[in-house]
Amino acid sequence: MSTHAGLHGLAASAPALAAWLEANAETLDTDATLCGDVVPQLAAAGLLRIGVPAELGGDGGTIGDAIDSVADVAEHSFAAAFVLWGQRTFIEYLLQSPNRGLRERLLPALLSGELAGATGLSNAMKYLSAIEPLQIRAANVPDTHGALGKPAWRVTGGLPWITNLRKQGFVAAAAADHDAGGPPSIFAIAHDAPGVTRSDDLDLIGLRGTNTAALQMADTPLTDDDRITDNAPAWLVRVRPAFLGLQCGMSVGLARRSLAGTNESGPGARAAVADEATALTEQLATLRTRLKAGVAQGEFVETPARLFELRIALAGVVHNAATLEVQTGGGRGYLRGLSGVARRQREAAFVPIVTPSLVQLKNQLAAQRAQQLRTGTVS
C-alpha cells in the first residue's frame, strides 16, 4: 500500500472513502440513515475488486490484500468493515464455486456495488461444529427436474441474522439440508425470488447502518443454476480460511485504531501504558503476518486449529487495545461526540460473538486436544 505525506492505510490509498467513513462512522454505528450508501462507497473506492483475478473483472492481487483492505476500513468504521466483509466474502464464494454460470451472472453487479452480497453461513458454520442443525430445507421438485434437465428445489426456512441485506437489492448465501438426503447445498438466494421475506432491521445496540435483518424463505423455487456448491461441508472447509481471514481483518483494523488512539493521549497517560501498548502493537503485527501467510499458503485448510488460535488471539488484542484506549482517554472518552472511544467499545464487543464465536472455537480446540490425547498424537 502506498504511503505519502505521512498518510497511510485508507487515507493514502482511498482518501475520499477515508474522509467519508471518518465523518460518518458514528452515524453508521448508531442509525440506518446511510445504510444504502456503504456498498456504493466501498465500490467507488475500488475495494470490492481487490484480490479478484483481472480476467474476472477484479484488480488482481491476493486474498491477503483483501484482508488488509478490510483492516484499513475497520480503522475508520467497523460497521463499514463488516459490510465489506459480507460483500467480499460473498464474492469469494463465487470465486471458489464450481458454478461458472452463477459466477458470470452475479459477479459484475457485485463488483460494481450495484448488488449487495450477504453471507448467511453462521448457521452452516455452527452445523459444521455440531452446534445446531441447518435451518433451511430443500425439497426436490421432480417435474422441472425432467423438463430442464436440471435439479430444482423448493426451499423453506429462515436465518435470524444476516448483514448487508441492502434494501435496494441483495443476494444471500445460505446452506440447506436436502429432504432427499445427501450432503447439504449452499444456494445464492435473490432478494426478489418468490417467497423471500426480509424483516425490518434488527434493533441492534450498534452496527445499525449494516442492513442486518432476518431472512425467511417459504417454498422459494431454486435450481442448480443458483447452487454455489452441492457439498457444503467439504466446500466450507476450503473456503473457511478466506471467510475467517477477512473477518480477522476487522479485528486487525479495530485494534490498530485503538492503539493509535492510545498513542495520541497525553504524555503522562501514554508513558503509564507504554510497555503494554508496545507489546500489543508487536503482537498485532505478528498475528497479522501469520494470518496472511497461513491464508496465502493454504495452511489453514489442513490445520484450521491454527487459524482458530489466531482468531482468539486477535480478539484478545482487540479487547486489550480498546481497554488501553479507554484508560488513556479519560473522561473525554465518556462524553458524546468527542471521540470514537465509546463506539470502539461497542465495536469490540462484537468481535467475540461473530461466528465462529470465541466460545465455539475454544470448545473445538479443547475437543481436538482431548482427541489428540486419546490417540496419542499430541505434539
Ligand SMILES: Cc1cc2nc3c(=O)[nH]c(=O)nc-3n(C[C@H](O)[C@H](O)[C@H](O)COP(=O)(O)OP(=O)(O)OC[C@H]3O[C@@H](n4cnc5c(N)ncnc54)[C@H](O)[C@@H]3O)c2cc1C
Ligand atoms: C450485528 C450482527 C450481525 C450478524 N451478521 C451475521 C451475518 O451476516 N451472517 C450470519 O450468518 N450471521 C450473522 N450474525 C450471527 C453471528 O455471527 C452469530 O452466529 C450469532 O450472534 C450467534 O448466534 P446466537 O446468538 O444464536 O448464539 P447461541 O446459539 O445462542 O449461542 C450463544 C453462544 O454460545 C456458542 N455456542 C452455542 N452452542 C455451543 C456449543 N455446543 N459449543 C460451543 N459454543 C456454543 C455460540 O457460538 C454463541 O457464541 C450476526 C450477529 C450480529 C449480532
